[in-house]
Amino acid sequence: MDHAAIGHYRAYRPRPFTRSERDTVTVLFGGLHWRAERLIQGALENLGYRTRILPGATKEDLLTGRELADIGQCCPTSFTAGNLANFLRSEAVRTSAADVAQKYVYVTAGACGACRFGQYHQSYELTLRNLGMESFRIFLLAQNGLDQGAADGSGLELNLPFTMGAIWAVLVADLLQDMEYQVRPYEVNPGETERVMRDAVQYFYEVFRTSPLRGGKAGVVLWYLGTDRFLKALGEVRRSFERIEVDRLRVKPVVKITGEFYLQTVEGEANYNIHRWLEAEGAEVYPAAIAIWLDYLMRYAARDYADHLGIDRLARLKLGAVKTAQALLRFTYNRMRGALGNVPHELPDQRELYELAAPHYHGRLSGGEGDMLIGKALWAYRHKKAHMTCELSPYACMPNTMSVGAMAAVLGKHPDLLYAPLEIKGDAEVHALSRCQMILAEAKRQAQREYEEALERSGLTPEKARALYDAAPGMKRATYRVPHCGAAGAAANLVLHLAGCARR
Numbered sequence: 445m446d447h448a449a450i451g452h453y454r455a456y457r458p459r460p461f462t463r464s465e466r467d468t469v470t471v472l473f474g475g476l477h478w479r480a481e482r483l484i485q486g487a488l489e490n491l492g493y494r495t496r497i498l499p500g501a502t503k504e505d506l507l508t509g510r511e512l513a514d515i516g517q518c519c520p521t522s523f524t525a526g527n528l529a530n531f532l533r534s535e536a537v538r539t540s541a542a543d544v545a546q547k548y549v550y551v552t553a554g555a556c557g558a559c560r561f562g563q564y565h566q567s568y569e570l571t572l573r574n575l576g577m578e579s580f581r582i583f584l585l586a587q588n589g590l591d592q593g594a595a596d597g598s599g600l601e602l603n604l605p606f607t608m609g610a611i612w613a614v615l616v617a618d619l620l621q622d623m624e625y626q627v628r629p630y631e632v633n634p635g636e637t638e639r640v641m642r643d644a645v646q647y648f649y650e651v652f653r654t655s656p657l658r659g660g661k662a663g664v665v666l667w668y669l670g671t672d673r674f675l676k677a678l679g680e681v682r683r684s685f686e687r688i689e690v691d692r693l694r695v696k697p698v699v700k701i702t703g704e705f706y707l708q709t710v711e712g713e714a715n716y717n718i719h720r721w722l723e724a725e726g727a728e729v730y731p732a733a734i735a736i737w738l739d740y741l742m743r744y745a746a747r748d749y750a751d752h753l754g755i756d757r758l759a760r761l762k763l764g765a766v767k768t769a770q771a772l773l774r775f776t777y778n779r780m781r782g783a784l785g786n787v788p789h790e791l792p793d794q795r796e797l798y799e800l801a802a803p804h805y806h807g808r809l810s811g812g813e814g815d816m817l818i819g820k821a822l823w824a825y826r827h828k829k830a831h832m833t834c835e836l837s838p839y840a841c842m843p844n845t846m847s848v849g850a851m852a853a854v855l856g857k858h859p860d861l862l863y864a865p866l867e868i869k870g871d872a873e874v875h876a877l878s879r880c881q882m883i884l885a886e887a888k889r890q891a892q893r894e895y896e897e898a899l900e901r902s903g904l905t906p907e908k909a910r911a912l913y914d915a916a917p918g919m920k921r922a923t924y925r926v927p928h929c930g931a932a933g934a935a936a937n938l939v940l941h942l943a944g945c946a947r948r
């Protein structure tokens with residue numbers, strides 16, 4: 445037996461990215477939607493990092509990922525690894541592989557976990573090896589901190605200014621995205637929402653980039669919690685949205701997007717442009733907020749600490765800290781939401797998501813979105829937040845496969861819950877979209893029925909409802925918040941509101 449050929453397993457460990465390199469090395473990142481990426485870029489640049497957002501992943505990236513990394517990996521890994529590889533290749537053609545390895549580092553999510561999330565570093569390492577760029581540096585951010593201690597040296601400091609900036613950027617981006625998707629399907633002048641949103645994101649990029657951060661560790665936290673800088677900026681954005689005229693009497697099904705984190709978050713070829721496709725098919729999209737995932741991670745951590753009460757003497761302290769952080773996250777989200785007139789959706793209560801999912805999916809099964817896919821589908825159904833849930837499941841994803849299986853039991857109990865689990869392979873678009881179209885057709889029928897029932901309940905005809913709406917121009921502003929009157933669709937809620945549901 446040739447022992448020389450056998451080597452021990454070693455975890456991927458990049459050479460350090462040092463503080464002195466920060467002025468010359470560019471941090472690459474991506475994998476979120478464009479609004480979140482741009483605002484995070486502003487927050488990182490504020491801290492002195494040079495940054496570059498990777499282009500959106502394409503089918504070509506998927507094929508590159510399959511070619512260079514392990515073929516059996518889940519499709520988000522193929523997309524992101526291929527996306528990075530193609531970027532590095534194109535840069536290396538302009539300069540050289542050695543130059544690219546020196547000029548850039550890549551930061552992405554990856555952690556020890558129940559699913560393949562825990563093996564991301566190996567997929568990336570294999571990709572780099574097959575690309576002939578082993579010396580390129582990749583740093584993985586774990587769900588619970590910095591993985592592997594890889595970012596030794598202080599080139600990349602995962603400190604409080606970094607974390608707080610990134611979280612605040614994500615919260616603002618979530619709210620802007622939610623607002624955009626609630627307005628665009630109803631805009632009277634096509635293209636207006638898009639223009640306002642592009643301006644708003646650019647404006648917020650500058651707000652983050654030029655933030656006058658103050659204080660040390662605690663000072664930064666207090667600054668973020670206490671400043672009205674972001675609320676004022678959201679107020680500005682609200683005024684821009686106010687000028688958009690909408691017609692919310694258009695009957696449209698609301699489709700809630702859930703699924704694996706990457707696929708539900710990105711907007712592009714990686715998920716067949718599902719957001720835009722649904723809108724083009726006549727739906728209102730209810731996008732997936734990243735904040736819900738952050739909230740879930742804290743719920744999960746809190747439960748873990750609670751289990752260690754009486755075993756770990758610091759468990760109570762840790763439990764208190766994570767619960768406080770969770771409360772502050774929700775408090776901040778709600779404050780920001782308030783600055784946008786409470787038009788964006790609220791964060792669902794994590795306790796409720798857990799309880800809804802518990803009979804079908806064990807809350808301790810971590811990996812991916814855990815029990816949230818079941819919880820969110822039932823939450824949207826119970827509270828009439830959407831007519832249909834579209835779950836984006838990556839090909840070969842372990843947690844999503846389990847969720848889809850558990851949903852079979854949920855659908856057995858609630859046959860009228862419209863649920864479209866789409867397996868996303870990246871190269872089977874027609875199959876996935878036609879499946880979605882079938883459920884969407886039923887969602888459209890449900891939205892129409894709901895609208896007609898609202899008219900009947902309120903004693904209005906479509907013409908009378910239109911006349912009442914025309915007589916209240918304030919309601920035609922994109923920032924007017926139609927109260928939830930027990931219907932999922934905007935048109936049905938508006939009809940009930942016009943008839944005075946708010947007073948009943």
Ligand code: SF4
Nearest residue numbers: 518559561812841842
């Ligand atoms: S959740 Fe699914 S797609 Fe995401 S890393 Fe885990 S196995 Fe892969």
